[in-house]
Amino acid sequence: MEKRPLIIDCDPGIDDAQAIMMLAASGAFDIMGITTLDGSCSLQQTSVNALFLSELYGIRTETAIGASRPMVRSGMPYAEETNGSNGLAGYSYERPEMSLYGGLAWELVYRRALEADGNLEIIALGPLTNIATAVLKYPALTEMIKQIVIASGSSRAGNITPYAEFNSFRDPHAMSVVLDAGFKRLVMVDLEASRKAFMYADEAVRMGEYYGRVGKLFRRMINYNRDKARENGERDDTPYYSHASVAAAIAVNPELARLKPYYALCETQSTLTMGQTVIDWHDRFNHRPNVALVDSIDRDGYIKLFFDCLSSYSEKDGGNANE
Amino acid sequence: MSSIPVLLDVDTGVDDAFAIALAASTPYIKLLCITTCFGNGTLEQSSLNTLKIAELLKLDVPVAAGARKGIISPLRRGLGREAHGDDGLAGRAGKLPYPRRSLLDMGAVELMAGMIGSCPDNVIIASTGPLTNIATLLLAHPELHDRIDGIAISGGAVFGGNLLPTAEGNFAADPEAAQIVLTSGVKVLMCGLDATEKAYATFEDRERLRLAGTRASDFLCDTLREYAEYYENTMLMDGCPIPDAVPIAWIINPSIIKGTPYYVEVDLNGKYTRGSTIADTLGVRDRRPNVIAATDIDRRAYLKMLFDALTYYTDR
Secondary structure, eight states, rough: OOOOOEEEEEEOOOHHHHHHHHHTSSSSSEEEEEEEESSSSOOHHHHHHHHHHHHHHOOOOOOOEEOOSSSSOOSSSOHEEEEEEETTOOOOOOOOOOOOOOSSSHHHHHHHHHHHHHHHEEEOOOOOOHHHHHHHOOHHHHEEEEEEEEEOSSSSSOOSSSBHHHHHHHHHHHHHHHHHHHHHHHHOOOOHHHHHTTTTTHHHHHOBBOOOOHHHHHHHHHHHHHHHHHHHOOTTOOBBBHHHHHHHHHHGGGGGEEEEEOOOOEOOSOOOTTBBHHHHHHOOSSSOOOOEEEEEEHHHHHHHHHHHHTTTOOOOOOTTOOO | OOOOOEEEEOOOHHHHHHHHHOOOOOOOOTEEEEEEOOSSSOOHHHHHHHHHHHHTTOOOEEEEESSSSSSSSSOOOTTTTHHHHHTTTTGGGGOOOOOOOOOSSHHHHHHHHHHHHHOSSSSEEEEEEEEEHHHHHHHHHHGGGEEEEEEEOOOOOOSSSSSSSBBBBBHHHHHHHHHHTTTSSSSSEEOOOHHHTTTTEEEHHHHHHHOOOSHHHHHHHHHHHHHHHIIIISSSSSSEEEEGGGGHHHHHHHGGGGEEEOOOESSOTTTTTTTTTOOOTTOOOOOOOEEEEEEEOOOOHHHHHHHHHHHHHHOE
């Protein structure tokens, strides 16, 4: 089957590292570029991480840096607690050799969109600053993108405030611009989707059981997440969530999710609900739908895809990997 | 004498037309391009009006269209309809022929970025509408920030408002864009209502402007007639302000304007004050000034400048 052209917009980040692994290993995509922004950690760190991950996963593409801060908000914290000081659970690696694309993120996106002649897809795993900047600068872009999948927003509970998800809280204005932009197909993989596609704790543990360089990184990441969870008083059998990799799975195999069209907005003004995505469940705003929201997901199918992809990089060690 | 390279972003508009005429006539300014934004009317209307005015003035500058609506705010139709008329040019847009030249086949921000990038000298950007295009330029091109010596804006108000009690129309049309521009680190010259309401033309002043006596000046002066009715009869002012040429006047001759440095931000969340400029006039926020706010203007000198501009456009 022909590979689908894809741009990965990301701020790796542990779950982004997991997601990019799936996007690379699945074989579904011709990855035409990676764009980075600040989010889980600084722009500089996410960019170096992205270069490292490209090299690690064998992705041959150009990486372009993008936004170093949210569009409007200032003084926003990074997610170091979740991702570790360097965004990758403190995993140390040799500084990657691969160089950066000459232009900025939105320029690469637009250029690739022109080249792909209507077939380009985007998956945005972090805050939406880069994509918002792209559509503000190039209004015609929305017509040129076949599909954009975003790992942002929360239709019910949030994870950084009671109702807001981290990415949309960090740059709610960008989220609002993207929701409003008029993309032909905008798949919103919100926090509820990742909650439905949870990993049982014993499944998550399996992430640490692979040989090789990829295995080593995944072992470090899952151990870091589990240690933090323990420090926070969570039980060892608490499920594990990887928001970005659920979005990646749905991008790879759309049949894993059932989607429903809704009109979604992002709150940009309230102090209590800043960054909350408001889903117009009952058509109160009388507005045509702008997102395809994940309604249900094949959890087992997601888990299978995740581990199929991971094991394509290395043999499983049966629980004693210690490279 | 070296002239200052200027990029002009407009939402034409009766007074925007004066801004274009002033910027294109003075030897102090080299007008690199004109970009259009929604504002007084829709983007289509402001683009068409801009092309018509450019043709009336026989300008040879590239024009490109930009934002259709604010970054967050929904389009508010006809922000300035009361003063500018349904067509943005006091009901007289139809008297100008359909323009022969068309918009460039690229976006406003691409045009601006290209112009700044290829200009050997640093530039000044002048804005007479909502700040959506300029905010997008600053977001998308961090590498160009230090190539911009200043952004001269018609908008905001240290005190007062027009669209809302404490919010000026251009800022209220896109508060997020205004906040992005003000906090970008690029120097901002804010020609707010404090000065622009003093930049008015009485009936006598308008008769004097009319003495320029060319086809172009006649058209511009005609548009002031209906425009002034709103300000004089509805708002009961002594004359009609011509705000949008004030930032151009400031670039040409800063000495006719009194500027006060303030730290200024734009309120984004207020139920009543969204879009208002919050100027730290008391110095209580302990932040370095990011804005020089125009607080007064030598009205006579300003009107003389406009008259000189109108006489530049001969009928030849």
